[in-house]
Amino acid sequence: MSVEVVDGRQVTVTRAGTGPPLLYLHGLADVHSALPPEPPTPLLDGLATGAEVVAPALPGYAGSDPLAPRSDVEDCTFHLADLLGALRLDRVDVVGASLGGWLAAELALRHPTRIRRLVLVAPLGLDVPDARGELFFGAAAPRGVGGLGEVRGVLFADPDGAVALETLPDDLPHDRALRWFGGLAGAAALGWTAPQLCNPKLGGRLARIGAPTLLVWGGRDRVVPVAQAETWRTGLPEARLEVVDGAGHALGLEDPARVGAMVQAFLH
Amino acid sequence: MNFFFFHLMPWPYLPPPREFLREHEAAWVTLSNAEYDPVRGAALYERYINELAGAEALGFDGIVVNEHHQNAYGIMPSPNLIAAALSQRTERIRICVLGNALPLYNPPVRVAEEFAMLDAMTHGRLIAGLVVGGGPEYYSYNINPTEARGRFREAVDLVVRAWTEPGPFSFDGEWYHLPYVNPWPRPLQQPHPPVWIPGLGSPSTIDFCAERGFGYMGVAYYAPPETFARQASRYWEAVERSGRPAVPENLGWLTTVYVGDTDEEARAEALPHLAYFAGNLAAGFVGQGKVWMPPGYIDAEALVQFLDDLRASADRRRDGPAALFQAYPMVGSVETVRERLLEFVLRHRIGTVLALLSFGSLPADLAQRSAERYAREVVPWVRERAAAAFAASATPSVELP
Numbered sequence: 001m002s003v004e005v006v007d008g009r010q011v012t013v014t015r016a017g018t019g020p021p022l023l024y025l026h027g028l029a030d031v032h033s034a035l036p037p038e039p040p041t042p043l044l045d046g047l048a049t050g051a052e053v054v055a056p057a058l059p060g061y062a063g064s065d066p067l068a069p070r071s072d073v074e075d076c077t078f079h080l081a082d083l084l085g086a087l088r089l090d091r092v093d094v095v096g097a098s099l100g101g102w103l104a105a106e107l108a109l110r111h112p113t114r115i116r117r118l119v120l121v122a123p124l125g126l127d128v129p130d131a132r133g134e135l136f137f138g139a140a141a142p143r144g145v146g147g148l149g150e151v152r153g154v155l156f157a158d159p160d161g162a163v164a165l166e167t168l169p170d171d172l173p174h175d176r177a178l179r180w181f182g183g184l185a186g187a188a189a190l191g192w193t194a195p196q197l198c199n200p201k202l203g204g205r206l207a208r209i210g211a212p213t214l215l216v217w218g219g220r221d222r223v224v225p226v227a228q229a230e231t232w233r234t235g236l237p238e239a240r241l242e243v244v245d246g247a248g249h250a251l252g253l254e255d256p257a258r259v260g261a262m263v264q265a266f267l268h
Numbered sequence: 269m270n271f272f273f274f275h276l277m278p279w280p281y282l283p284p285p286r287e288f289l290r291e292h293e294a295a296w297v298t299l300s301n302a303e304y305d306p307v308r309g310a311a312l313y314e315r316y317i318n319e320l321a322g323a324e325a326l327g328f329d330g331i332v333v334n335e336h337h338q339n340a341y342g343i344m345p346s347p348n349l350i351a352a353a354l355s356q357r358t359e360r361i362r363i364c365v366l367g368n369a370l371p372l373y374n375p376p377v378r379v380a381e382e383f384a385m386l387d388a389m390t391h392g393r394l395i396a397g398l399v400v401g402g403g404p405e406y407y408s409y410n411i412n413p414t415e416a417r418g419r420f421r422e423a424v425d426l427v428v429r430a431w432t433e434p435g436p437f438s439f440d441g442e443w444y445h446l447p448y449v450n451p452w453p454r455p456l457q458q459p460h461p462p463v464w465i466p467g468l469g470s471p472s473t474i475d476f477c478a479e480r481g482f483g484y485m486g487v488a489y490y491a492p493p494e495t496f497a498r499q500a501s502r503y504w505e506a507v508e509r510s511g512r513p514a515v516p517e518n519l520g521w522l523t524t525v526y527v528g529d530t531d532e533e534a535r536a537e538a539l540p541h542l543a544y545f546a547g548n549l550a551a552g553f554v555g556q557g558k559v560w561m562p563p564g565y566i567d568a569e570a571l572v573q574f575l576d577d578l579r580a581s582a583d584r585r586r587d588g589p590a591a592l593f594q595a596y597p598m599v600g601s602v603e604t605v606r607e608r609l610l611e612f613v614l615r616h617r618i619g620t621v622l623a624l625l626s627f628g629s630l631p632a633d634l635a636q637r638s639a640e641r642y643a644r645e646v647v648p649w650v651r652e653r654a655a656a657a658f659a660a661s662a663t664p665s666v667e668l669p
Contacts, residue, residue: 069418069442137562138297138407144559144578177572185414185564192412192562 001037004056006083009065012057013087016040017048021089022267024055025080027098027122028136028187028223029155029250032057032064034168034180043252046260047095050268054092056083058099060186062179073125073190073199077106084114093267094211097121097252098223099187099197106199109208118211119263120232122221122249124197131227136196140184148172157220157248167253206235213239214266216259218247269613269654270517270620271647272364273323273639274332277316277350278549279340280629281308284540285547294552296339296404297560309343317350319626319635321357326643330362330395332622334466335369338408341549348382355389363390366466366485366622367397370423371416372409375444379423380430380451387455396461397485398424404553404560414564419443421476424463431460464520468554468574469499470566477518478506485520485622489546489554495577496521500616516619516658521612524597525623526630527641531600537634538599545628556582598623602645610650614657621650 004011014031024044026032031041032055040048040055047053057064059076067075080103084092093116096104101123108115139154147170149159156164172180191197213236217226226243233239242262247254282288282295282303292299320331331354333347344350347365354363365386368379379398387394400420406413422441426449429439435450455461464483467473477484486499500519507514524542528534551557559578561571598605613621625642626635 066414069415140563141407141558141560142575143293144556144575145582150558174572177575178568181563181571182568185568188412188563189414192406192410192414192564194410 003063004083004086006079006086009059009067009079010063011065011083012061012063014040014044014053014055014057016044016053016055017051019051021092022047022051022053023084023089023092023094023104024053025094025096025100025104026055026058026061027100027250027252028183029167030097030100030252031055032062032179033183034172034176036176037062037179041253041256043256043260046256047263050264051093054087054089056080058103058183058186060189061183064186066186066189071189073103073106076103076190077110080107081111081114090114091116093117093119095119095121095263096123098249099124099190101125102191102197102199102202105202105206105209108211108213109205112208112210115211117267118209118213119216119266120213121216121252121259122218122224123215123232124191124224125199125202126224126228126231127195127198127200127203128228128231131225131231132195133221133223133225136223137184137188137192154222155248155250156254157218157246158254163250163253167250203231203235206232207237209236211238214262215239215241216251216262217241217243218249218251218254219243219245220247221249221251223249269651269658270329270520271643271651272330272332272362272520272620272622273320273326273328274334274366274522274622274624275316275320275626276334276336276342276549276624277312277344278545278628279304279312279343280544281305282340282544282548285543288548289551289557292551293558294404294560295341295549295557296552297407298558299340299552301338303340304343312343315632316626317353317357319632319639320350320354323639323643324358324361326640327647328361328643330364331358332364332366334366334397335399336402337372337405339404339549339552341553348386351386351394352389355386355393358390358393360393362393362395364395364464365397366395366464367399369399369401369405370427371411371419372401372405373423375446376423376426377430377446377449377451380427381453383427383461384431384451384453384455387457387461388453392456392461394455394457394461395464395483397464397466398427399466402553403562403565406562406565407560412564413562415443416565417472424480428460428463431455466522467499469495470570471502474499474502475506478503478512479510481510481512481518483518483520483620485522485620487522489550497616500618504617514617516617518620519616519618520620520622521616521618522622522624524599524627525605525625525638525642525646526597526599527602527605527638527646528599529601531604534600534604538597538630541628541630542597542599543628549628554578602641605642606646606649609646610653613650613654617658619658
């Protein structure tokens, strides 16, 4: 892990592999959130065969400074563009999952020339009134005694499975609890106000995304139901959809091999 | 020395704690208002307003009401309405609204206006409480919790300026932009009513109160005594740094009081209703069940500490009811409550005691009897001794226990 400074703000960055640059923007439950700081996830390791993966922690997550007060998703998109500049990454592939998928889409529509190919894994960001997911921040409110079962239930297809319990155990150790709740505050700063975790204007702007796009979705996603995928697919100029049937919202942790293979096949 | 009667206006008709927590995650945010019975509710408002109005005849210095939304913890989403009713039922007693949750009002000038009205209607008896609002309210009112502190601080400035600076003036803040701030009426008390701010112990809130000359009202439900001790010493240290006079009444402490014939009788009578408060009404806020404490409302360090404290208090509860009485509630005979209260008041130089006397599911007759004993036999005794001690030492001496 390294620390970059962008416009006076610290950004925690995890890197892996060598090859053409790949920007990975993490999600609600992912590298940089409740998992221990090292090593990178199996998904990132997989993507790192054949690419130089650069995975910044979004503002508020894992030691990355929050944005200035009153910042919104547009400021966060400027921040990510500035980060690419600071890292001298002129043109990249972008893989964004969940919260990071939303930001990847916002980045792609504003900087079409800087993004070669785009992968959105269960992206947040779109308001689809007929297919809204569970209220994430409500689910993320912990039990005073007994933990995080409810948020595991919306993030993972199998909330009592090994991956879910390793990612968000009820007795989250102190340092990881700080990462988890700090990250939630970062997400809340961008998307607390209902409709949660989306930009109502994004749907009308999807046609501006020039990069060929792969959509990857968990068939049992409760945060952004797979029924939203069709709105993305038809709104994007060039997109196709792959569904991982048994997976939930955190499909990059739940089935890294399949998600990784889909992404690799699309990028290379 | 101030002795205030604090009312949360609790909803007392939920099933007992164990049963309640089996069926519901919290008394906040998601507890269905189908549980609220309008006929019983109307009778409760009458009872609770009578209890507050009756505090004047009992000799209390003040009565306190507060604002919470969408829960069974208190059926008082608008404390200003209750304060307005009380302004017409009382003549001498101070009325404290503790307080209005500024980030929930847009623009917060509304609070400056309503408090000025209440100050006029009480002929200058208002104490104006300004609060951030509880964590659950950020879910219920869809207000971004990461903006809570910024909005609150700025709104405090806006309200104080609206009271003190001739209007119209324009207010250009980070959160609020108002070209014409010019509230009618202005407060009767000049330059403005006393401002009190309650807190759960956040150091920045304590320092802010001391620097601005505001009262700090510490809330430490079920916490061990050290929790309030830390708040008190921090407050007096900050007052000393500010160069302002140390006014004991500016440090308040919220406690639950029940006075019975004997210690044993008092404990037996109070226990189910304390347990109802802790197990039912606080569930979702500062108790068991789901914790509606949103991300960014306090920083991650404070949130994790808060959850650790909750777990520790749950562990203490497992030790049985004795743990419930250990430090926080003042429950016992007249003699016991006198001595414990005086000791705590002197140790932390607390000039304002905010007593919850009609708490949880406590029936009206028990609440009345206990409040009378407290007012007639405890308060005068503690008042006399505390006043003498405070007069003898002009500067606070704060010691940790």
